[in-house]
Amino acid sequence: MTGPDPVARIILDEAGDLGDVVLVVDDADGTLATAALERGSRVLAACDDIRDEEQLPTGVTVVDLYGEPDLADVTTVLWRLPKAVAAVADVAEVLALRCPPDMRLYGGGRDKHLVPAMNDALRASFGDVSASRGQQKSRVLRASLPQATWRTWPHRAANTELGLDVVAHGNVFGGTDLDRGTRLLLRALRQDQPVSGRALDLGCGSGIVAAVLAGLGWDVLASDTSSAAVASTTLTAEANGFSIDARRANGIPDDLYELDLVACNPPFHRGAAKDSSAAFAMVSHAGKALRPEGELWLVFNSHLPYLPVAREQVGPTRVVLRDQSYIVTCSTKR
Ligand SMILES: C[S@@+](CC[C@H](N)C(=O)[O-])C[C@H]1O[C@@H](n2cnc3c(N)ncnc32)[C@H](O)[C@@H]1O
Numbered sequence: 001m002t003g004p005d006p007v008a009r010i011i012l013d014e015a016g017d018l019g020d021v022v023l024v025v026d027d028a029d030g031t032l033a034t035a036a037l038e039r040g041s042r043v044l045a046a047c048d049d050i051r052d053e054e055q056l057p058t059g060v061t062v063v064d065l066y067g068e069p070d071l072a073d074v075t076t077v078l079w080r081l082p083k084a085v086a087a088v089a090d091v092a093e094v095l096a097l098r099c100p101p102d103m104r105l106y107g108g109g110r111d112k113h114l115v116p117a118m119n120d121a122l123r124a125s126f127g128d129v130s131a132s133r134g135q136q137k138s139r140v141l142r143a144s145l146p147q148a149t150w151r152t153w154p155h156r157a158a159n160t161e162l163g164l165d166v167v168a169h170g171n172v173f174g175g176t177d178l179d180r181g182t183r184l185l186l187r188a189l190r191q192d193q194p195v196s197g198r199a200l201d202l203g204c205g206s207g208i209v210a211a212v213l214a215g216l217g218w219d220v221l222a223s224d225t226s227s228a229a230v231a232s233t234t235l236t237a238e239a240n241g242f243s244i245d246a247r248r249a250n251g252i253p254d255d256l257y258e259l260d261l262v263a264c265n266p267p268f269h270r271g272a273a274k275d276s277s278a279a280f281a282m283v284s285h286a287g288k289a290l291r292p293e294g295e296l297w298l299v300f301n302s303h304l305p306y307l308p309v310a311r312e313q314v315g316p317t318r319v320v321l322r323d324q325s326y327i328v329t330c331s332t333k334r
Pocket of ligand 1: 174206224229251
């Protein structure tokens, strides 16, 4: 029995008495929720990543921070802070707007992942913010006196290059910007791809690929593990007058098959660790969800070994475009 990891331990130590209703945020392995349940609190939980949500213990109520979450009874928020300052700022706003005035928030992280801008992000929404002393290379940021009065997130920006408005919550890859790899993928799709049928933007982020495909006439679906991404894709679609069915899923939702096209700029890491396994799994999902002769369009950093995986999991694969850093491939389902 190893007990809580250093971040969970310092969050729980700092919080002390949790009160009646605890909201755990991004509780990646369910440790915080389990401790709160053991202390007799009612537990609400919000995880950006669906894979984290699946680790939560039974007995918690899952809430969607990008919907209309009812947080009116929350006494204490226990939060494994995300690495992106923008994600801290966005979620802090939701918490400050929806939790009662006497709530207390304890956000913890490894020292190496905490930056002073996170204190500022919390200060934008809370009247009192302070940092704990370090313990086992981990620390807690405490916040109380919620004072946000309106939402400044999600952000919306016009992308003149694509002729689209892009909407992004704080925890979305690249925010409202166009990633260089995505730019190459879109160039390839725009110049080569005939318009027909159902396309999936796999790992949709802000929904920028989904929106371009919708503009090209595809019937578009989108999926992402991240609730911030799914909410952003829906908003990007609305902002441009498209109807896109965006869903939260690890890979491709089970009921999506016989797809004509899957377009994907896969992640090359999860959290802090560089790890291609999620990307390989996405390629394999695409291989299963495409109809025969359907196509997977992938963009990846040229040094990453995705080409043989695409050939094996999907079928014959050709290089469509490349630049100094990225390569776009098209694999045809065997
Ligand atoms: C490199 S970003 C690309 C985002 C967007 N398509 C773009 O081009 O700007 C990769 C996206 O894949 C999502 N993702 C990571 N693992 C996933 C998985 N197993 N299933 C679905 N989406 C995943 C991430 O949350 C992230 O939004």
